[in-house]
Amino acid sequence: MTRTDFSDEILMRFADGELDADTAAQVERAMETDDELVARVALFIETRQAARTAMKPLLDEPLPAELKAAVESMVAEKTSAQAASATVLPFPLRAANDRRANRWLTPVAASLAAVIAGFGGYWLRGSAEPAPEGGLRVAAIGSPALGEALATVAAGEERQLPGSDQRFRAIATFRDNAQALCREFELDSADRSTVVSVACRNGTEWRVTFAVVAPGSSGGYAPASSTETLDAYLAAIDAGAPLEAAEEAKALKELQGGQR
């Protein structure tokens, strides 16, 4: 059997060695008699080669001394910290695991006004739910307006929450290690504090799994220390790569379909 209608994609996979053996054999056979096909394959081989050659100088550039030094000291610090904890604290396995799970909280927590990490979490419902008494006031968390914003605002967009003085800003959408849909967002309040938060979908509800209240900064925009905490949190839950716009739109649409 011979096939001559190979798509570009098949030919590219052939050139990249990503084609299954059977199809690759078919392409090879067809190439013996089809110069046009050879040329189409060649395009993919050539572009790969050309890209690698063109990007080579960037690899050969000397590393900036500051970068090298910064990473070296980071590595040295981590290595010695680990060595110290290994010799000084011979915890049983379970204790070591607990410590590891909480490590992300310690370094930056002190610089933040508050950290609410939702291991116990609380739930956002379609209906208004009384905010927890006292303690942290994260006004919009728990409001239907936030639930609505979480389900509709695309990453990179922002919106004033109806009936509140808060601005909602969607940062990213991703799936956690249990494949639940999660949204990373920020809320700016009138007092200029910013809540950096993550909410994950649980059934038909949003569950706030992470929130830090960053002290007010000019322009209402979370300072680096709070995003570091967030980064560590995202690493800890093994967050997937942020969804691309189209996928995000699809995921949010499905959500609304399920709701109504």
Add this chain to the structure above:
Amino acid sequence: MSNAVKDIGERLMAFLPNLRRFAISLCGSRDVADDLVQAACERALASAERFEPGTRFDAWMFRILRNLWVDQVRRQRTAGVQDDISERHDIAGSSGEREAEARLTLKTVAEAITELPQEQREVLLLVCVEELSYREAAEVMGIPIGTVMSRLARARKSLAEAAGITMTAARSHVMKGVKE
């Protein structure tokens, strides 16, 4: 106790040039790239025990760095930063003179790569330059493998066109490779 941190640290140092190259081609600015590389290293070290031995270290690092970058772009966009850093390119280190020249003649491959849409550029970098498999690239970018393939094919066709890699010129080369 595990050597995860020590091991990751060593691999990290050795991998810095590649990581930096990927960062520069993502964000188009050496300064931004260096900060990004540093942030990615920090995150990798903090979650060293999450790296699964036996999987590709480079793919893991690229994913960490790329996620940080995507996040940063979105933050800046929403914070109203007008200077879109993803539009600043100095991969080719092009001077004004060279740019003027490029308009008249064909672009160099590096310039053509710089001008690819970001989504095509990163997949080209990961597969053709860093030699990840389609599957690995898909995991780094969090997209389906089919999307990797369609973007990669598009990237290479526009690259060929912009840089004047023609099928006929390429052909003799491959013919040789295939027939010999």
